[in-house]
Amino acid sequence: MVRNPERRTALVDSAIEVLAREGARGLTFRAVDAEAGVPAGTSSNYFSSRDDLFTQAGRHIHVRMAPDPAEVAEAMRPGPSRELVASLTHWVVRRMTAERTGYLAMLELRLEATRRPALRAELTRALRADLEANIRFHVDSGLPGDADTVRLLYLAVNGLLVEAFTLPGMFGEEETAEQSSTEGELAGSGSPDPGIARLVRLIVDRIVPT
Known part of the structure; x- marks a missing residue:
């Protein structure tokens, strides 16, 4: 057929x-x-x-969630700096929030992969390739940090997104009005939540060297 x-x-x-x-x-x-x-x-x-x-x-699923190359090129127009890493990380969080369906499906696939060897092998292959491509992109672009910087950002941001999508009240109560205003500006328009934006900034500040 x-x-x-x-x-x-x-x-x-x-x-x-x-x-x-x-x-x-x-x-x-x-x-x-x-x-x-x-x-x-x-x-x-x-x-x-x-x-x-x-x-x-x-x-x-990783193809569906991949960014448009033209959007990546536009996001990379400023020179490499920790501020650019922060801007890119906020952008990733906004994209994942806009693609909430895909991210939730990815979480389901990750859990199911513990019971299905073929799925586990496919997800591991695809996500490892994506991470390695992100490491090459970060290093080749002259962004501050090294391969371990990208790995730590990957782990921290994914952990943050899991909390945001499954237990959204976990960190929002800690936000102050002043932090909300400041981080809203840092994150740019369309930020999913000021509390999340503040945590993204903290992640970048603590992980990425100046």
């Missing part, structure tokens, strides 16, 4: 939507077909099993 690559991508995107909304247990062929608005049984023609569906979602 000839399969349509665009249809496959649309089905994987629908699987990501189902994952974010229903969790891993809700990811069935029937649910994906309904989300994609296609006839029942369509997904089973494109994926050999639920394992295959999970693995394909893990392979595609």
Whole structure:
């Protein structure tokens, strides 16, 4: 049977939507077909099993969440500095907040990867490649710090996003009006939360050298 690559991508995107909304247990062929608005049984023609569906979602999700190269080029126009790292980190947090569905689906995939070896291998490969590309980009761009700086930023920002998406009240109560105003300016327009912006700034200040 000839399969349509665009249809496959649309089905994987629908699987990501189902994952974010229903969790891993809700990811069935029937649910994906309904989300994609296609006839029942369509997904089973494109994926050999639920394992295959999970693995394909893990392979595609980092592509879906990758930034537009033109946006990256625009963000990099200022010269390399810790301020630029702060601006880029705020930008990443804003992008992940805008792509909340994708991030929640990623969390579901990470948990499911503890039970599915093929998914674990695919996610590890894809995320390791992304991290290594980010390290090369940081170092080659002359941004302050080294490979370990990028690794620590990766760990800190991902931990922050997990809290923001799952327990959003964890840190917001500590925010003062003055901090909200200051960090709102630092984060730029569209910041998801002033408390989050303050923590992003702290992460950068404590991790990235001057």
